[in-house]
Amino acid sequence: MKPTLQAVADAVGVSRSTVSNAYSRPDQLSASLRGRILDAARQLGYPGPNPTARSLRRGFVGSIGVLFTSHLSYAFTDPFAVRFLAGVGEAAERHGTSLLLVPLPPAVTDARRAVENAAVDGFCVYCVADEEWALDVIRQRGLPFVSTAARDDADPDERYVGIDERAAAHSAAAHVAGLGHRRVALLADSVLPGAPAGPLTVAGVEQIPHPTTRGRLAGFADAFAEVGVGWADLTLVNAPGNSRQAAAEAVAGLFDGPAPPTAVLAGSDVLALGVLDALAVRPAGARPPISVTGFDDVAEAAAAGLTTVRQPAEEKGRIAAELLLDPPANPAAGHVLLPTALVVRDSTGPVPRS
Amino acid sequence: MKPTLQAVADAVGVSRSTVSNAYSRPDQLSASLRGRILDAARQLGYPGPNPTARSLRRGFVGSIGVLFTSHLSYAFTDPFAVRFLAGVGEAAERHGTSLLLVPLPPAVTDARRAVENAAVDGFCVYCVADEEWALDVIRQRGLPFVSTAARDDADPDERYVGIDERAAAHSAAAHVAGLGHRRVALLADSVLPGAPAGPLTVAGVEQIPHPTTRGRLAGFADAFAEVGVGWADLTLVNAPGNSRQAAAEAVAGLFDGPAPPTAVLAGSDVLALGVLDALAVRPAGARPPISVTGFDDVAEAAAAGLTTVRQPAEEKGRIAAELLLDPPANPAAGHVLLPTALVVRDSTGPVPRS
DNA sequence: GCTAGTCTCTGTATCGATTCAGACTGGATC
DNA sequence: GATCCAGTCTGAATCGATACAGAGACTAGC
Numbered sequence: 001m002k003p004t005l006q007a008v009a010d011a012v013g014v015s016r017s018t019v020s021n022a023y024s025r026p027d028q029l030s031a032s033l034r035g036r037i038l039d040a041a042r043q044l045g046y047p048g049p050n051p052t053a054r055s056l057r058r059g060f061v062g063s064i065g066v067l068f069t070s071h072l073s074y075a076f077t078d079p080f081a082v083r084f085l086a087g088v089g090e091a092a093e094r095h096g097t098s099l100l101l102v103p104l105p106p107a108v109t110d111a112r113r114a115v116e117n118a119a120v121d122g123f124c125v126y127c128v129a130d131e132e133w134a135l136d137v138i139r140q141r142g143l144p145f146v147s148t149a150a151r152d153d154a155d156p157d158e159r160y161v162g163i164d165e166r167a168a169a170h171s172a173a174a175h176v177a178g179l180g181h182r183r184v185a186l187l188a189d190s191v192l193p194g195a196p197a198g199p200l201t202v203a204g205v206e207q208i209p210h211p212t213t214r215g216r217l218a219g220f221a222d223a224f225a226e227v228g229v230g231w232a233d234l235t236l237v238n239a240p241g242n243s244r245q246a247a248a249e250a251v252a253g254l255f256d257g258p259a260p261p262t263a264v265l266a267g268s269d270v271l272a273l274g275v276l277d278a279l280a281v282r283p284a285g286a287r288p289p290i291s292v293t294g295f296d297d298v299a300e301a302a303a304a305g306l307t308t309v310r311q312p313a314e315e316k317g318r319i320a321a322e323l324l325l326d327p328p329a330n331p332a333a334g335h336v337l338l339p340t341a342l343v344v345r346d347s348t349g350p351v352p353r354s
Numbered sequence: 355m356k357p358t359l360q361a362v363a364d365a366v367g368v369s370r371s372t373v374s375n376a377y378s379r380p381d382q383l384s385a386s387l388r389g390r391i392l393d394a395a396r397q398l399g400y401p402g403p404n405p406t407a408r409s410l411r412r413g414f415v416g417s418i419g420v421l422f423t424s425h426l427s428y429a430f431t432d433p434f435a436v437r438f439l440a441g442v443g444e445a446a447e448r449h450g451t452s453l454l455l456v457p458l459p460p461a462v463t464d465a466r467r468a469v470e471n472a473a474v475d476g477f478c479v480y481c482v483a484d485e486e487w488a489l490d491v492i493r494q495r496g497l498p499f500v501s502t503a504a505r506d507d508a509d510p511d512e513r514y515v516g517i518d519e520r521a522a523a524h525s526a527a528a529h530v531a532g533l534g535h536r537r538v539a540l541l542a543d544s545v546l547p548g549a550p551a552g553p554l555t556v557a558g559v560e561q562i563p564h565p566t567t568r569g570r571l572a573g574f575a576d577a578f579a580e581v582g583v584g585w586a587d588l589t590l591v592n593a594p595g596n597s598r599q600a601a602a603e604a605v606a607g608l609f610d611g612p613a614p615p616t617a618v619l620a621g622s623d624v625l626a627l628g629v630l631d632a633l634a635v636r637p638a639g640a641r642p643p644i645s646v647t648g649f650d651d652v653a654e655a656a657a658a659g660l661t662t663v664r665q666p667a668e669e670k671g672r673i674a675a676e677l678l679l680d681p682p683a684n685p686a687a688g689h690v691l692l693p694t695a696l697v698v699r700d701s702t703g704p705v706p707r708s
Numbered sequence: 709g710c711t712a713g714t715c716t717c718t719g720t721a722t723c724g725a726t727t728c729a730g731a732c733t734g735g736a737t738c
Numbered sequence: 739g740a741t742c743c744a745g746t747c748t749g750a751a752t753c754g755a756t757a758c759a760g761a762g763a764c765t766a767g768c
Contacts, residue, residue, distance in 0.1 A: 002495070002496050004753095004754060004755080005754065005755060006754080006755090014717075014718085015717070015718045015719070016718090016719090016754095016755080016756090017717075017718060017719075017756080017757085017758095018716085018717060018718075020755065020756060020757095021716095021717085021756090024755095024756075025756095028715095028716075028717080029715090029716060029717070030715080030716065030717090033716080033717085045494060047470060047491070047494045047495040047496070048467075048470040048471075049754080049755060049756090050410075050753090050754050050755065051470070051471045051472060051473040052406060052409045052410045052415065052473050052753085052754080052755090053410050053723090053753070053754035053755035053756085054471075054754080054755055054756075055406045055473060055723095055755095056404075056406045056407050056410050056723050056724065056725085056753090056754080056755075056756095057722075057723050057754080057755050057756040057757080058723085058755090058756065058757095059723075061406060061473065062471065063454060063473075071447070072443045072444075072446075072447050073440060073443060073444055073447070075443070076436055076437070076439060076440035076443060077440070082430055082436055083430070085430060086427060086430035086431070089426045089427060089429070089430060089455065089457065090426075090427055092426070092457055093425070093426050093427070093457035096457070096459065096468070097457075098454050098455060098456045098457065098468075098472060099426075099454070099455040099457075100417060100452050100453070100454050100455075101443065101452060101453040101454075101455065102452045103443065103446060103447035103450070103451075103452065103453075105450065113402075114450070114452075116401060116402040116405070117402070117405045117408075117416065118405060118452060119405040119406050119409060119415065119417075119473060137401070140399060140401040141356070141401040142356050142401070299654075300653075303657055358723095358724060358725080359724065359725060360724080360725090368747075368748085369747070369748045369749070370724095370725080370726090370748090370749090371726080371727085371728095371747075371748060371749075372746085372747060372748075374725065374726060374727090375726095375746095375747085378726075379726095382745095382746075382747085383745095383746060383747070384745080384746065384747095387746085387747085403724080403725060403726090404723090404724050404725065406723085406724080406725090407723070407724035407725035407726090407753090408724080408725055408726075409725095409753095410723090410724080410725075410726090410753050410754065410755085411724080411725050411726040411727080411752075411753050412725090412726065412727095412753085413753075
């Protein structure tokens, strides 16, 4: 049995309060007594106040949760998520706060329980799927949170840091449309929850539940609507899992039909790279010159020459954590939109003459 | 004020224990009463048992700490560390355990405090610097831990998962020595704590405090000793921080002397890539054909054609967490050595004739 | 010499739950 | 009709600390 604070108090012959003060409020007792207490503690092998008991009494924990509303592994698979996490970590470091990564079990009931049981002072919710249930739990717990997507139904004093998804996506699609592409596929993760990999039909973009995906697809659609290509004329492809492999599988066979798309607009760089993978495995002769765009501008995108939309990753994480740990007095300042930029590289080009 | 368990008990007219059981031991009360309790809780907005109070009473927390004995950002800067973390996350996910990333303040006193205050059931200690003090704190707290380096003074039932650093490093150095290189620089992070970037002199390899660095440098030295190049003839270069940039800065000017090294053996891929960066900025004419090796085999290494030593990253993390969360009955099974392999690519070649 | 004020330190209440021995009920068993 | 048992529920003790009002000693000021 580890000694408790009481044991140290007994050993020195002072009250529990005094020992507590020796650790947490050194100005409340004389330096000499404090020295004696700390010595005695060392001798007894007392490791300092129990963090859990301390948290209970103090009413805060000193750590914030980071929620990837998806398999936790996702967080480490997507380089953008890693950079986001790095930003969160940087801010947390500055505030002396720890980061709790909470893995979510597949079943929603269990996942709710996991969020309920997380010992944290607040959450950064990285939106990768439909996270309403998670936000519900967090609200019910009365904990502050910051999400990475603006939601229409958001309370005005709910904080978020995001980008103008629709406008950003529009910039990429307008570039592709400007190159003359008219037969285009849109590739995204979690178009519809539970949908299998591959092409699928959705009546309208507003049917798509996940706000980020919806925003990006809407932006793509906007740009093509401007050149006379309607939603129904776009090929929508689902790649569940947001991995290169998932994307490669999702677009397998996409280019073999009679009038294949000449461009693929992906909802993330990881997916776009997967498309390039799928094309690269074809023999050079049978490799159609497909234009591909990504989203995020991760490190690999530059190496692969991928045209993409850049958004500041570390900054997004840093600001999210900062909004959480040091809330702005003015609620309007709790809504941050970061700038994005279209980065044109080699993966996009004019439509080949057929 | 959020309602407490007591409030729910009062509302339903049962005892606190019963409400507690409704959440934690459903078999201890009738289904109907449990339903009433859960309903009442929902109505009152009770978010379920307070995790901190629960942890205090139960005596465990349900999360494990991951300690990068260095700036937390490090963890996200080094792709190897990220993959390690992914492995830890995977195992944690399987066990329903959360991951606490604890940032360590620069001052040791504060850092000790941070480890003392972490509410966790155990630690995975990823060794990047001298972490003795951290292990001390953990031992004092009586918490289990797994480290990623075998230490000579380790208690036989202290668990670790690592590689044979010395043998692995030897394989890379033997390859380089076999190519004829004799004037060689060894580049490592934290050769001596607090040492500045650049060449430095250390009397012997055993002087190097950090076990991983020491092991790798010893392995390098072994291979050169076999071809008659002694420790004193090797150029030791320090790159504090283990980043590409740190490495590039550390080797700046290294190749401009009268008898510059013809090869650089780096203690990690990140450092090796930094050396390649430093060489790449030189005008092609003034770029000496330096052989460079790394360590870890991160994704970028393949793209850069870096000769390196591969070690299984995710597996290391997975096993570390597994050893922590599900300790083997037999203490000998708590010591895991993973295989490594030399991966020869384009960054190494024969010594140019001068 | 008396009041005020400053330093130290103490005692009690409290944070929000879980645990476990035992009380009670109703039905089955002999 | 007494005994046993399983199924439910309760109450007191407990986890390990912190907060806060206040007690006592001591110095300063008038």
